[in-house]
Amino acid sequence: MSLGDLGFHTVSLSGPATLYELAEIRESLLxxxxxxxxxxxxxxxxxxWDLAGxxxxxSATASGRRAGQAVRLVNVPRVCAEIAERSGLSNWLSSVTDTFL
Structure with a gap:
């Protein structure tokens, strides 16, 4: 993790974002x-990626909002965007995303 520009704290995730990795990713985000x-x-x-990711x-964006913080996604992979589209969540994803890959 590193401090990003414009007052944002940046966390870089890597690897699978599926049901099996959620506990570890969740702890990092919290x-x-x-x-x-x-x-x-x-x-x-x-x-x-899968729907659980x-x-x-x-959940992370909602938790940040409850804490009074903005949570933004950057460099969103196409596969994540496709899952959002199939799930009817494209508008939500666009509203919290700064950049897509």
Missing amino acids: AAIAVGKDLRIDLETTGP LQLMI
């Missing part, structure tokens, strides 16, 4: 939210 700064989640080196991103 720790990042606990820093107390707006959060940028870099997803460039993540994959494969997308649900975790929804």
Whole structure:
């Protein structure tokens, strides 16, 4: 994890974002939210994805919002965007994403 620009704390995730990895990813995201700064989640080196991974991103943004923090996604992989599209969540994903791959 590193401090990003514009006052955001940036956490870079890598590897699979599926049901089997959620506990570890969730703990990383909760720790990042606990820093107390707006959060940028870099997803460039993540994959494969499943719906559980997308649900975790929804949960992270909601947790940040409850804590008064902005949570933004960057470098969202195409496969994640495709899952959002199939799930009817494209508009939500676009609303929290700064960049797609």
